[in-house]
Amino acid sequence: MSNPYDTLGVAKNASADEIKKAYRKLARESHPDASGGDEARFKEIQGAYDVLSDPEKRKQYDTFGSTNGRGGAGGPAGAQFQDFDLSDLFGGLFGGGAARGGGARRGPQPERGADxxxxxxxxxxxxxxxxxxxxxxxxxxxxxxxxxxGAEPGTAPIVCPVCNGRGITSDSHGLFALSQPCPRCRGNGTMVEHPCKTCxxxxxxxxxxxxxxxxxxxxxxxxxxxxxxxxxxxxxxxxxxxxxxxxxxASSPLYERRGDDLVVDVPVSYADAALGAKVEVATPEGPISLKVPAGSQPGKLLKVKGRGAPRLKGGGKGDLLARLRLDVPEKMSKQERELLEELRKVSR
Ligand SMILES: [Zn+2]
Ligand SMILES: [Zn+2]
The missing domain is CATH 2.60.260.20 (Urease metallochaperone UreE, N-terminal domain)
Known part of the structure; x- marks a missing residue:
């Protein structure tokens, strides 16, 4: 590792306050989310501060020129290089929670387009x-x-003069700094002086x-x-x-949809329902012949497997449900009438 004093630009006998001050300034400038930020440099600064802000580690460095745990003094070897959370640090620098919600970031946060x-x-x-x-x-x-x-052709967006392109403004409050999206450029870091007339x-x-x-x-x-x-x-x-x-x-005049099943009305005469018959039933692939059992009641559903609607999931098809409807004649021939009268007499 490089010399942490050089990294932070402080003297060997710098006070804790001077170290903290130098660190905050450099970290802010080099933060990957800041304008001109540099993650490698930021990490280096963080590493240097990690050593110099800890009296134990600082002493160890001053003694051995490293903190690699030679001699066993200080914490476990390598602990000073553990991963740190960029957003935690950033939040600490600019005020708690500032990084959350993107307010402290430069420019707009990546945002998924609407559905x-x-x-x-x-x-x-x-x-x-x-x-x-x-x-x-x-x-x-x-x-x-x-x-x-957003800029009129021939012109270009300018760097926001309020935040100097950082997209955030911050007010210092002692140890903490409150940051918020720049009100002038709404966090974009750039502004359009001559708006495009089309948009x-x-x-x-x-x-x-x-x-x-x-x-x-x-x-x-x-x-x-x-x-x-x-x-x-x-x-x-x-x-x-x-x-x-x-x-x-659209609805169908013929079929009623029940999930993947199709219900179709089949008119049958009293005689066909009572005696049993073969009737013709419409299906999406053309008419089929269907056996109506003797003694079928009106409203009965006769299932024709696999003649319904294609299933969206799992393949195959639903069923066709033939619903028997009693077809009562409005007009009858003389013979039909006589026979029905006869039937009525015998079934009383
Ligand atoms: Zn701005
Ligand atoms: Zn435009």
């Missing part, structure tokens, strides 16, 4: 079969005029983008599809948000 949500309307049949649809979304992008700087200095504008989105077979009303990274751009180098596309599925 966007949009709806797409599809037919019942398309939802069952799966379909590719164009989805439009209003997405924030860098302003096309200024390229995102009024925000550097951003909204544009309509169209994406081709694949709605999976079996999508339900309300199914959300995530388009990763198609949301709002992040700030300060943060990642882009996502775009969620919500499928709005």
């Amino acid at each position: 966007l949500q949009t709806e797409v309307h599809i037919s019942f049949e398309d939802a069952l079969a799966g379909v590719q649809v164009p989805v439009r979304a209003n997405v924030e992008t860098a302003c096309h005029t200024c390229g995102g700087s 009024r200095g925000s550097g951003r504008e909204r544009v309509q983008k169209t994406y081709q989105v694949k709605i999976p077979a079996g999508a339900k009303d309300g199914t959300r599809i995530r388009l990763k990274g198609r949301g709002e751009p992040g700030r300060g180098g943060g990642p882009t948000g996502d775009l969620y596309v919500v499928a709005r599925v």
